[in-house]
Amino acid sequence: MEEVRVGIVGASGYTGGELLRLLVGHPQVEVAAVTSRSLAGRLVGEAFPSLGASYPRLAFAPTDSPEAVAGCDVVFLTVPSGVAMTLAPPLLAAGARVIDLGADFRFREAAVYAAWYGQPHACPDLLAEAVYGLPEFFREEIRKARLVGNPGCYPTAAALAVWPALEAGLAEPEGLIVDAKSGVSGAGRHPALEYHFPEVAENLRAYKVAGHRHTPEIEQLVAVAAGQPAAVTFTPHLIPMNRGMLVTAYLRLRPGVEPAEVAETYRRRYAGEPMISFLEGDALPQTKAVAGSNRVDVAVRVDTRTRRLVALAALDNLVKGAAGQAVQNLNVLCGFPETTGLPLAGLWP
Amino acid sequence: MEEVRVGIVGASGYTGGELLRLLVGHPQVEVAAVTSRSLAGRLVGEAFPSLGASYPRLAFAPTDSPEAVAGCDVVFLTVPSGVAMTLAPPLLAAGARVIDLGADFRFREAAVYAAWYGQPHACPDLLAEAVYGLPEFFREEIRKARLVGNPGCYPTAAALAVWPALEAGLAEPEGLIVDAKSGVSGAGRHPALEYHFPEVAENLRAYKVAGHRHTPEIEQLVAVAAGQPAAVTFTPHLIPMNRGMLVTAYLRLRPGVEPAEVAETYRRRYAGEPMISFLEGDALPQTKAVAGSNRVDVAVRVDTRTRRLVALAALDNLVKGAAGQAVQNLNVLCGFPETTGLPLAGLWP
Amino acid sequence: MEEVRVGIVGASGYTGGELLRLLVGHPQVEVAAVTSRSLAGRLVGEAFPSLGASYPRLAFAPTDSPEAVAGCDVVFLTVPSGVAMTLAPPLLAAGARVIDLGADFRFREAAVYAAWYGQPHACPDLLAEAVYGLPEFFREEIRKARLVGNPGCYPTAAALAVWPALEAGLAEPEGLIVDAKSGVSGAGRHPALEYHFPEVAENLRAYKVAGHRHTPEIEQLVAVAAGQPAAVTFTPHLIPMNRGMLVTAYLRLRPGVEPAEVAETYRRRYAGEPMISFLEGDALPQTKAVAGSNRVDVAVRVDTRTRRLVALAALDNLVKGAAGQAVQNLNVLCGFPETTGLPLAGLWP
């Protein structure tokens, strides 16, 4: 099989570092170029002491230099929202395929982007062309895409938790509540008081209640799965750990639906999915089971007293929630086996 | 003011240790006796290296010895459910007042206890007499009580989060969802694989989904607050930290209720409560703010898109969630100022 | 007893916050003024959500305003090194007593300060007058002082670990090795990449090997204890926890010294010290035993195979390592009982 040349724009953050970690083990990929504004000219090992031995000679080019990733077959963009939509057009024009790990190419409607991200979309036609990169639900579209909007971590976990129930009409999309918990790496690598170690360790809090930007992305997925729009209540929480995300979603079960039917629906839906484990018996998702891996563990419980379906999903926010999913998308795009270079085993402990 | 003689039965667990820590600073209390089956004859400092200097000569008597706490004015029971209901009758008969930190005296109906705790109640008449020890809502009853059922940590946090809205009829009790997160000390001090450090650190999981025993206790409180019974969906989660609990509760707002009305209702309800801080502005509860203290931080948000009320409360599960609340109950029982010996300031960081 | 009016300059960092937490419970102190450049005009509760209920109306004055702490009997300075030596002279001139929690008044020789802190000392005469505020060894001098240099956290722990052995001539001061480990709050509250939660959690490293500024301060203490100067090898390490410091010191035992003699020397030396617990039997110091308290746990072991004395001390870097020691100094200065307002019990867990 041939090798693709890959570039990563904005590679000194956690998502960029995770891409680099995963691509070390990808036999069809050559990391040809990485860029970083803050670390231009420095070796990868200076940003990530964990990677110096794996990329002894790779140095960051300045982010603003467009020629840095020229000649790459696939370019990953790990830059702030609003930046990717200015970088993607020339890269696509030059023939590269682009996987954006930010929010710029995730929405079907430019108006939704504008409303939640506070600026008009710079290239609505590309937005219309872009494919939402959640392979478990949009695999065929991704296969043919030039431009992939890699999903947010919370929407990935939420969608994998609730999709089978909504798709099969077992539960109401209306009234869906997504209570989500994330490790701190999801906040990125930029230091700030709220992520200063002593402020976070032995602490626990919700944030952006009723206002997080992943809300419309979750709603877009719910609409596709359920075949009808629905407003979602979404509350993220910050957990004192590095990696890992757990979504606990609450849905009203439709009348007459039995617990066994719910389990069987999930089991069937995810049977052929290499990255998704539907947990049977007493097992519940836990983030340690997927740490460092691209897997997602999913379980469901029916609260028969309240007729609620509680759907849970655990993933590693940097892997299936970001870089791993991006590599999975690259595999789909390039026709590689979908699990190539992606660890299925988690790090325990 | 006079001093009361206090005994603690089962004092070598985390709740017992926290009672001892708090009572060091209580000017009206003398700790006259502590008991422990596993550490009978050992000094307090052997169980708690943190307390050896404060109780240099206090040793544990064997738990089974009833005379160990004879002569105490107030006895705290920190023993497993099912044990307290055998210990309380003779203590009460001997004239002591009893504060049970377990579940044996929390329920109004013996049948509820039996259904959730798997055994019939041994003294239903005492259950009928016992008072539920949540001073913010049952202060007058506690004042006159001989026997107090000290609340569970989750029910305390959940009740403080939702009570004002239910009491004022701003939100529906039906459909209430309580998504709760707790530090590991809430699981007690008995070592087990699931609380072994490497299994918990960098991990996050839900447990006992749709089946935790605090569910009926929360429902009992909801029924009182709302004036009508309602089934509650309750999901606890284990968080990799020692102390702290956060409840995120979701309620449907009644038609016509405005966000400002919700905030004003909470503000008024908790205005005179020394232990409750209703957070204004952008502030949200976080467990670090109450670490080691008996305070509870409460906030509310209205999700106007979904008409959901999101009510949040943070407390220290060992203090307001257990030992601190028990001392608060002792203060009420004995007519001491309610905050005596109870820290209001948290440990930051 | 009379009340003293206290001011804290630079009160929005961790040391300032810890002073505020401790002074809540100090019956002879009124916190009259706090200052902060970054939070001028804001309430204490905005800097420390843990303290809002305890100081509901106290706001930060701008640090640069000298009149902010005018009229205070005692002023604590928690400002960067180099700043305190400009603030102290006018405060002393106005009749206040000053306790500086930085390094500006810790050294006997201005040349040592200049060599390690990179600037000449601005008021060498005040340096000569200042007293080193480690009450266990300099209590009488502190009693009469106007100006106290509150010790560094590492020197406090190191001195308490090795002092009795050196003072009694049981071990050589030459060749002393101090291997020290600290929680992250010791690095202060200013966010930086190296203290960003995901960089620290699940990580462990030494820093400033053979070059940390606490080295000459330790050497100054060793010289007093041993009666002769000695160069010390000092290595600090950063531990993924909020609070707590452990020093493991290695000394060569002098010929003929027996293990029992070492233990007896420590036992006698610390017998009357309310803040120091010399651990007997198998017990070893651990930071949790002193979390939130002003105590120090000390133990010694003799490695008979190598004739090394291993001396260990654990303390809370923010309490006995900073703010608690400062309050202890205030108590000595003002003639209050030395433990006033200082917790002896630690927070377990």
Add this chain to the structure above:
Amino acid sequence: MEEVRVGIVGASGYTGGELLRLLVGHPQVEVAAVTSRSLAGRLVGEAFPSLGASYPRLAFAPTDSPEAVAGCDVVFLTVPSGVAMTLAPPLLAAGARVIDLGADFRFREAAVYAAWYGQPHACPDLLAEAVYGLPEFFREEIRKARLVGNPGCYPTAAALAVWPALEAGLAEPEGLIVDAKSGVSGAGRHPALEYHFPEVAENLRAYKVAGHRHTPEIEQLVAVAAGQPAAVTFTPHLIPMNRGMLVTAYLRLRPGVEPAEVAETYRRRYAGEPMISFLEGDALPQTKAVAGSNRVDVAVRVDTRTRRLVALAALDNLVKGAAGQAVQNLNVLCGFPETTGLPLAGLWP
């Protein structure tokens, strides 16, 4: 290249789980059998939720069944000390090669084993035949071995830190001090109060001061490196994190030795070693840089004021400190490229 059939005896602990995680990615290995007394008959995924997707059908055979690993080419023993020396002889007799991850085959002298492990060695002739499995120093012997004693985690880190200096005669072996810090997974998976999450988190302590069983193993390595025996002072510490080990070693520099000479000696010694990174410039070892990887980061500093050499090494105690080193030994034994299946990149964060 051919595939070897591998068995793991005692595979339900952390070391066994880590072997399984690493061998997922080893192209020349088939895991043919795993055993566990406590989980006999259960699937691997029940012991390690992280591994269920990778080993969907592999179940534990009972440990005591010798036929469980019959037919394996290489058998890893991850059983308590004292057990491996009864299991190894029949396995070797049956033609398997054996890598013991415990202490039974690490010592050159049976008397040393007996003195530190409290029982006579059951097969001193095998002990004489066994090879100490630290490939960086004993690669040629391992190549020809039937029986490998896989090193302890602390001795691995200590040896890699000090070996080049001792071997080159730059520092004195006498008086060597090894101050070591380890994450909690090093204590194994058996729950006990001292490793219960709330006892460890936010805590820090030394343990087994002047008496840890890794002391003679370190001394054996020092003797080989330096060409002369020396007694070592060794102090291990427990750090509140899952994985990672840091050794800070202190040696007296020999007269006339210059800092540059030390660095150059280390640089040359480790130049060809794929698993060892000698850090240049300001970089110091940190455990996060090697988390999940088989690398070791080494650095040296000369304290010119005290003529001490401070040598530091960081590794992942479960990888290079146990399972990864065992796989490295398997690679050497079997003639595979030495890094096969072994990650060089760490998990950041």
